[in-house]
Every structure is written in C-alpha cells, then in structure tokens.
Amino acid sequence: MAFNIVKRYTLPIGSVILLLFIWQCIIWIGDYQPILLPGPLLVGKSIINFIFTGEIFSHLGISLFRFAVGFILAIIVGIPIGFLLGRSQFFYTAIEPIFQLIRPISPIAWSPFVVLWFGIGSLPAMAIIFIAAFFPITFNTIKGVKGVEPQYLKIASNLNLTGWSLYRNILFPGAFKHIMGGIHMAVGTSWIFLVSGEMIGAQSGLGFLIVDARNMLNLEDVLSAIFFIGLFGFIIDRLITHLETYILKRFGEN
Template sequence: MKRMKIGKKLVNFLIGMVALVFIWQVIIWVGGYPEALLPSPLSVGKAIIVLIVEGTLFEHMQVSLGRFLAGYFLAVIPAILLGMILGRLPRIWQVIDPIVQVLRPVSPVAWSPFIVLWFGIGNMPAIVIIFISAFFPVLLTTVAGVNKIERSYLKIAENLEIKKVKLMVKFIFPAAFPSIVSGMRLAVGTGWIFLVAGEMVGAQSGLGFLIVDARNTLNLDYVLAGIIFIGVSGFLLDRFISLFERWIGKQWGMMARA
C-alpha cells in the first residue's frame, strides 16, 4: 500500500515536471523569445550538467544549506520555547502581540543595511535574514497551538501537581505540536526564499551568489539552473519536515497527515 502511494506521488511529480517543461518550451515558441532573453529547457539542462560535473553546484549548495540550517534552527528553537511560555501567559502576550504584528510584515531584506553594518559581510547577513524570516511564523503558530489546548486538561494537570517543566514537555508540547510543525513548514518556505536575498547581500558563495554572478555575466541559462536548484531544494526541505512530522506522530500515537 505504501509503495503504491509513493509510486503514485512519483508519477504525479514527473507528470507535473514534464508539463512544466512543455509549457516553458511552448512559451518560447509562441513568444519567439531568443536564447538571450529566455533560455530553452535544453540549454538550461546543459548548464545543470556542467554545474554538476564541475562540482560548482555542490559547493554552492553546501554553503547555502549550512547558512540556512544555522539561521533556521537559531530561529525555530527559541521561537518554540518562547511561544510555549507566552501561550501560558496571555496577559503578557497581549502586550507583546502588537509588537510582533508590527515587526512581522517587515521584509527581512529591509533590515539588510543595518545587518551589514552590524554583522559585516559573509555568512552572518544571510543567517540573520533567515533568522528573522523564520522566527515569527513559528512563534505565532506555537502560541496559537498552546491557546487551543483545552483548559480543562490543564486544570487536571495542575490538580495532579505536575511540575511546570514536565507539563511543558509531556503535555503542552505534544498537544501544540500540530500547530508548531505548521509554523516550521512555513518557516522553511520563508527562510529558504530569503536565503537567496541574503546571499545577494555581500556574499561570495551560495546559490544566491551563483544567480547574481550568472546574471552579471548575462548567462541566463545558469540563472535559470540556479532557480531550479533553489526550487528543488526547497521542495526537499519541505518533504523532510513532513517526514519529521509523521515520525513524531507515530512516536506519540497521533494520526499522520497523508
């Protein structure tokens, strides 16, 4: 049964990719775009092969993943802990929530002038931008998850004199986990998107730099190759979070999402 589901998903994925490439080629035919304006799938495929054979892709991918994971976990771990605490302190959250709602819509890239001044160039600007983009989704969904827990259950736990730390770990975190993991998936998407923007701010390596460097030399086939790598990598990261969610669900006896 599982093999059939995996097979169907793989077939659907391949059909979608083939359809995308076909639409891409049709746009070139209908619009009459030259290679200099919109490279064909064949040209981009050749660029992908060159990047793989030369090892350039894996070098930039390794750097980008390192930056992303650093910024992501630096954001997610404190956001979960803080969200679980603030979810239990509604009066304090009522004061903090307006501050969060004012800061959350601001694009992390808007902070880039200050980030470069404070942290210099290199890895840190990208890591800080990823941190900002990933922190708020996890914080808000964690607080929301804690607030959704039935108060009667919490009162029973208090009557049983369960210690606060044990209550957080054994009861509140598992109960709020579906909301938390939704925030983690949102954070993967936003963090990975702004990774590219972060690497365009003073970085000399990574997928974002690869795109900027190819654009500056007018190699648009390499630009599209970089875009494809970014999209595929983001898809795989999202799948990893989904597998993590299912694994946790099995450990706690919760129904995993299909």
C-alpha cells in the same frame, strides 16, 4: 496497489513534461533568443555541467550551512518565547502588539542595518533567515499553546503536573501540530529570504550564483540555480514532514 504507485509517480512526471513543453512553446511562439529566455535543453545542459563540475555542491553546502544556523536559532528562540507568551497573559499583552507591528516588515528591509552590524559574508544571510523564520514559529507556538484543551490542563492540575512535566506531557504534545505548521511556513519563507540575503553581500551560495550568472548574462545558469533552489527547498520541506510524522507516532497519533 500497483495502480496507486503508478498514479503517484506518473502524474508528477506528466506535469513536468507538460511544463517543459509549454516552456518550449513559449520560446517558439515568442521567437525568444537564448539571451532572453533559454530553452529546456540549454538549461538541462547547464544543470548537468553544474553537477559534474561540482560547483553547485560548494555553493549549496554554504547555503545549507547558513540556512541551518539561522533556522535552528529561530527555533531555539521562537518556541520558548511562544510558550512564554502563550502561557502568560501579562507577557502576551505587553509583547504581542510589538511583534505584530514588526512581523509584516520584510526581512530584506532590515538588510542595510544587518550589513552595517554584521558586515558581509555569512552572518547577514543568517540574520535574515532568523528574522524570516522567527515570527511564523513564534506565533504558531502561541496559537498552539493557547489551543490546548482546557480539560487536559485540569487533569494536569489534578495530577500535580508542574514545570517540565507539564510541558513535556501536556503543553508540548498539545501544541506540536501548530508548532510544526509554523516550522513548515518558516521553511518556505526563510529559504526564499536566504537567496535574497545572499544576493546582498555574500560572495558564495545559491543567491550569489544567480547574481554572478546574471552579471555574465548566462541566463541558463540563472535558471539552473533557480532549479536547484526549488529542488532543495522541496527536499527540506519533505524531511521536516517525515520528522513530524515520526514525532506524532511517538505521541501515539497517526
């Protein structure tokens, strides 16, 4: 038990130390100046400064708010549409090709229209997050609904389960793993495009912080902002994983 705990934490820590060493070696070998590639110590000082001044928390709070609104809207809209297309062959045949045509388009490609429609500020970033999260959630929901075991549906029919009871007891539990797979995928893509969206017209947030630091040629601040983006993206994904595990336990699965 103790060995497993040590192994669980020492391996990631060792990987981080190795990455920092390789980073510093690249600077030594390439003889890069801090203006081109800041070293780990310089970036570490920038991270500490962001934390103690509290600047990172104001930008982070704004980014998390934008992310939460866009992402939750994508869930609210995407899951019901996924169930509709998964259950109705008529709607699936009519709408699925249109979604497949739009899905490969990068959300950033819509940014000129998004800025024209919503102006600058938080709304464009929220719209881009919604677009980025909507399709993974919707298509995985469709896959999950279509993948529900036919015998479960026969049992539901024999028990006269219809309407909300059918969805609550059969369809949603049966499709849940696919839905969560879509949500996990959507977290990664929408968090990436949140930063891109904030680089376009926002005056605050993590994406704006990168642009502002770049314009001031403070590359150590750019790398610090990138560090926080990766860190909180990781935390969000882990929180969703814990939520998934909790719900699966409620469904009686390990």
